[in-house]
Amino acid sequence: MHVEVWTGNIRIKSPKRSGSMCFNYKKFYSKVLFAAADANYRFLMVDIGREGSSSDSGILDTSPIDKFIENASSYLLQPARLSNGVELPYVFLGDEAFQLQPNLMRPFPGKYTTKECRIFNYRLSRARLVVENSFGILSARWRIFHSCIDADEDLITLIIHASVILHNFLMEKCDWNGITADRDTAEGLIPGNWRTSTPEDSISKCVKSWEQ
Numbered sequence: 137m138h139v140e141v142w143t144g145n146i147r148i149k150s151p152k153r154s155g156s157m158c159f160n161y162k163k164f165y166s167k168v169l170f171a172a173a174d175a176n177y178r179f180l181m182v183d184i185g186r187e188g189s190s191s192d193s194g195i196l197d198t199s200p201i202d203k204f205i206e207n208a209s210s211y212l213l214q215p216a217r218l219s220n221g222v223e224l225p226y227v228f229l230g231d232e233a234f235q236l237q238p239n240l241m242r243p244f245p246g247k248y249t250t251k252e253c254r255i256f257n258y259r260l261s262r263a264r265l266v267v268e269n270s271f272g273i274l275s276a277r278w279r280i281f282h283s284c285i286d287a288d289e290d291l292i293t294l295i296i297h298a299s300v301i302l303h304n305f306l307m308e309k310c311d312w313n314g315i316t317a318d319r320d321t322a323e324g325l326i327p328g329n330w331r332t333s334t335p336e337d338s339i340s341k342c343v344k345s346w347e348q
Contacts, residue, residue, distance in 0.1 A: 139180060140229045140267035141201065141240075143170045143192050144339045146296065149286040160188030165284075167292055169339065170195050171300070172228065173270035177317060178304045185293045192233035208239040229264050262320065269317040269328055271339055274303050276315045276330035281339045 145166035151158055158165045166188035172181040183199045196202045204211070205228050215223040228240045236242050243260055244253040275281045278299045285292055306313070317328040 139172050139174055139227075140264045141170070141172045141196075141205075141234070142231075142264070142267040142271065143168050143195060144271045145188055146281060146292070146339050147284045148292055149284055151289055154187070157187040157189055164188075167289070167296070168195060169271075169296055169300075170199060170201065171267070171270070172201060173267040175266055176307060177266065177270040177273055178307050179270060179274075179300050182297070182300055184296045184300075185289065192231070193235065196234060205237060205239050212239070229260060229267075231264065262325075265318050265325075269330070272328060272330035272334065273307075273312075273315050273317060274299060275334045275338045277303060277306070277313060282335050 145160050145162065145164075146169055148158065148165050148167055150165045154165075158167065160166045167184070168186040168188060168190055170183040170186065170192075171179045173179050181201050181204065183195065183201055186195050208228065212226040215225040217223050230240055230242045232243050232245065234240060234242050241260060243257040280295065280299070285295065287295065315328070315330055315333075317330070319326040319328070
């Protein structure tokens with residue numbers, strides 16, 4: 137089981153005296169949910185409340201999640217041996233915004249255009265759909281993320297924390313409430329219904345992705 141890291145922008149009303157700190161690259165005010173999710177769409181670690189103008193790499197550099205990733209060898213499972221005898225380590229997966237680390241894989245940058253690099257990037261991108269779906273399911277389940285949250289910053293953080301905890305509880309109970317995730321089939325990728333049931337400015341549609 138690999139773990140993916142991602143950031144999502146949660147739309148908020150402009151905080152008083154915040155200036156442009158909460159104004160993000162998509163041109164609205166937001167707080168950031170930086171999270172790591174597993175293959176079962178559960179959030180394993182979250183860092184909540186960074187300003188919308190923060191970059192992914194800047195958030196990671198100052199986040200407790202970064203310290204965990206740096207020392208992840210002590211916590212991750214031992215490498216799995218594939219049928220061809222190659223040992224495959226368990227790692228965190230990120231996008232191009234993150235720096236390559238022994239325990240954090242990211243795509244090859246655009247200048248690498250070999251067939252092998254393109255295949256790697258494609259496979260990494262497909263694996264990272266899991267964390268995108270985690271954000272999508274969270275957003276589809278809790279409609280507070282479908283519009284601008286008008287509350288003080290401490291309450292916003294508590295709302296996000298509570299939503300993540302309840303999301304994980306329901307995922308443990310396999311309570312999907314009619315929500316579906318993307319499915320990879322022999323015919324291709326079948327999009328989850330959260331992609332059409334959440335508005336364009338919801339958290340699920342405001343994930344930061346430099347792979348598009």
